[in-house]
Amino acid sequence: MKILVADDDKEIVELLSIYLHNEGYEPVKAYDGKEALSKVRTNPDIELMILDIMMPEKDGMQVVKELRKESQIPIILLTAKTTDMDKIRGLVAGADDYVTKPFNPLEVMARVKSLLRRVKMAVQPDQPDVLEVSSLIINKDSHEVKTVEGKEIQLTALEFGILYLLASHPNRVFSADEIFERVWKQESVVSAKTVMVHVSHLRDKIEEATGGEKIIQTVWGVGYKIDAK
Secondary structure (H helix, E strand, O other): OEEEEEOOOHHHHHHHHHHHHHOOOEEEEEOOHHHHHHHHHHOOOEEEEEEEOOOOOOOHHHHHHHHOOOOOOOEEEEEOOOOHHHHHHHHHHOOOEEEEOOOOHHHHHHHHHHHHHHHHOOOOOOOOOEEEEOOEEEEOOOOEEEEOOOOEEOOOHHHHHHHHHHHOOOOOOEOHHHHHHHHHOOOOOOOHHHHHHHHHHHHHHHHHHHOOOOOEEEEOOOEEEEOOO
C-alpha cells in the first residue's frame, strides 16, 4: 500500500518514510505542495497522504482544498500550529486528522492505521445497502450520496460515516462521543469540536446540493439526529 509523505523538511520525510516502510507500507515522497498534488494525481494507488501545512509552492491547506474537488483520499495534516482554530481550519478544508509538531513517529503510524481502519469500517456491515432520507439517496456499498435529481454529493469517508449512522437510525439522537466512537472506531478522546466540524462541513455540502434542505438536526446539549420522514 502506497502512502504519500509531503514536507519541505527532508529529514521529516525520510524519518516517516522509514517508519512507514517498517510497517509494511510503500512511502512516496514529496517536498512541496505542487509535487504532492502531481504525485497523487499520477499514482492512483496512493491510499493515504501525510501533508505538512507549511510548504512552498502550495501549502497543505491548498493541497487539501484542491484534492477534495476530485478525490476523497484520506489525509493527515502535520501542523506546528496548536490553536483549536488552526486545527478546525484543517478539518473544514477536508483533512481527516492532524498531528501537531513536534511529534512521535509512532503516534503518526498509529494515526495512519486508525484512519485506514476507519475508511474500511465507516459503515456497519449489517445495515441496509441503500437508504433514502428526504431528498437524499445514500448507497453504503459505493459510498455514494446523491439527490433524488441525481446530483452527486462528494463526501469524505468520515462525513459519509456520520451521515449513514444518523440516517440508518432515524429520530435517534447521537452525542458527539457516540458519533466519534462509532464512525472513528475508537474511544472518544478528543474534543467534541472535532465531530462538530465534520457535521458542519457535511451540512454545508448537503444544503448546497439540495437548495438549503436542513436534514441533520442539532439537539442542543445532547447531539445530532435525522428525523424520519
